[in-house]
Amino acid sequence: MQQSIADIRKEYSALSLKASEVDANPVDQFLTWFDMALNAEIMEPNAMTLSTIEENKPTSRIVLLKGVENEQFVFYTNYNSSKGKQMAISPYVSLNFFWPELERQVRIEGIVKKVDADTSDAYFKSRPRGSQIGAWVSPQSESIESREILEKRLEEIELKFKDKEVERPPHWGGYSVKPTIVEFWQGRPSRLHDRIRYTFSESKNWKIERLAP
Ligand SMILES: Cc1cc2nc3c(=O)[nH]c(=O)nc-3n(C[C@H](O)[C@H](O)[C@H](O)COP(=O)(O)O)c2cc1C
Numbered sequence: 122m123q124q125s126i127a128d129i130r131k132e133y134s135a136l137s138l139k140a141s142e143v144d145a146n147p148v149d150q151f152l153t154w155f156d157m158a159l160n161a162e163i164m165e166p167n168a169m170t171l172s173t174i175e176e177n178k179p180t181s182r183i184v185l186l187k188g189v190e191n192e193q194f195v196f197y198t199n200y201n202s203s204k205g206k207q208m209a210i211s212p213y214v215s216l217n218f219f220w221p222e223l224e225r226q227v228r229i230e231g232i233v234k235k236v237d238a239d240t241s242d243a244y245f246k247s248r249p250r251g252s253q254i255g256a257w258v259s260p261q262s263e264s265i266e267s268r269e270i271l272e273k274r275l276e277e278i279e280l281k282f283k284d285k286e287v288e289r290p291p292h293w294g295g296y297s298v299k300p301t302i303v304e305f306w307q308g309r310p311s312r313l314h315d316r317i318r319y320t321f322s323e324s325k326n327w328k329i330e331r332l333a334p
Contacts, residue, residue, distance in 0.1 A: 133224040133308025138315035140331050147303035147319035147327060148192045151227060154305065155189075158220045170217040171196065173207040180207070186216075187244060193297035194229065195236060197244060199261035201292045208233050214298055224308030231300040241294030253287035254278050304332070 144150040158166035167186040172179050182204065188195040194216060199205055208214065216229040235241075245253060257278045258271055265271065300321070307315040314334035319327045 132310055133314065134310050135224050136307055137309060138305060138307035138317055140317055140329055143305065143317055143329065145327065145329075146192070147300060147305075148189060150305060150319075151229075151303065152189060154220075154223075154225060154227065157223060158218075158225075161220070161222045163220050163222050166218075166220060168218075169194075169196075170215075170219075171204065172215045172217070173204050174211045174213065175203070175207050180204075186218075187295070190240075190297065193299050194231070195240075195295050195297045197241070197293070197295045199256070199259070199293050200235070202261040204262075208296065216298060226304075226306040228302075228304040228306070229298065229300050230302040231298040233296050233298050236295035236297050238294070242289050244295060245289035245293070250287060253289075254282065256293040257281075257287070257290050309334075 144153065155166065165185070168183050169186050170181050171184045172181040174180075180203070184196045184198060184204075186194055187197055200209075212232045212234065214231060214233045216227075216231070218225075218227040220226070245256070248256075254275065258274045300319075302318065302320050304316060304318040309315055312334060316332040316334055317329060318332050319329055321327055
């Protein structure tokens with residue numbers, strides 16, 4: 122190895138974050154930061170780590186944020202996948218964004234539910250045909266013997282929808298995460314980072330506090 126992993130370190134100094142500067146609503150604050158991530162030309166700024174729970178144990182993977190609607194974070198996947206089965210049992214999830222070019226992290230905890238069928242249909246229609254076909258082809262998270270199985274199934278599905286619009290598979294659609302905790306992290310010098318956390322309570326709406334780094 123060229124460099125020891127322990128020696129990899131970066132000093133953060135570009136930006137700062139004050140409780141007095143943030144929006145009263147964390148979703149609005151998220152959208153402000155998301156615009157900045159877009160302007161910074163970060164690769165896939167909408168890629169987020171989604172953590173779910175399987176038998177009391179956390180498990181994580183990346184999915185793509187596809188919208189922020191009614192103050193909820195929307196993504197799409199296979200309802201029969203491992204994560205789909207986990208979310209059906211436990212709706213508590215967390216999302217995490219890391220935008221290195223801005224030295225920023227956003228952590229979201231919340232409660233997930235499926236979006237309605239019309240919303241999933243509308244998004245499915247907007248996807249490239251190859252992705253629409255792929256949603257039918259892949260039994261996501263299942264063990265398969267070989268890649269050839271997918272290629273054979275691809276041929277079958279292409280034939281099935283030849284010269285036709287690809288309809289949304291019933292096992293594929295969106296989820297929305299209603300946030301209960303949102304934390305904005307801004308890297309600062311000497312590891313004294315800024316952390317601003319929003320916590321939702323029915324009585325107080327959003328409580329905003331600074332956390333020690
Ligand atoms: C950059 C990136 C974006 C991804 N976006 C999605 C997505 O939007 N939806 C999805 O189901 N899987 C997406 N994946 C694949 C997931 O990380 C994961 O492999 C898959 O959903 C199966 O997860 P599961 O077995 O835990 O259900 C993405 C992976 C990467 C690396």
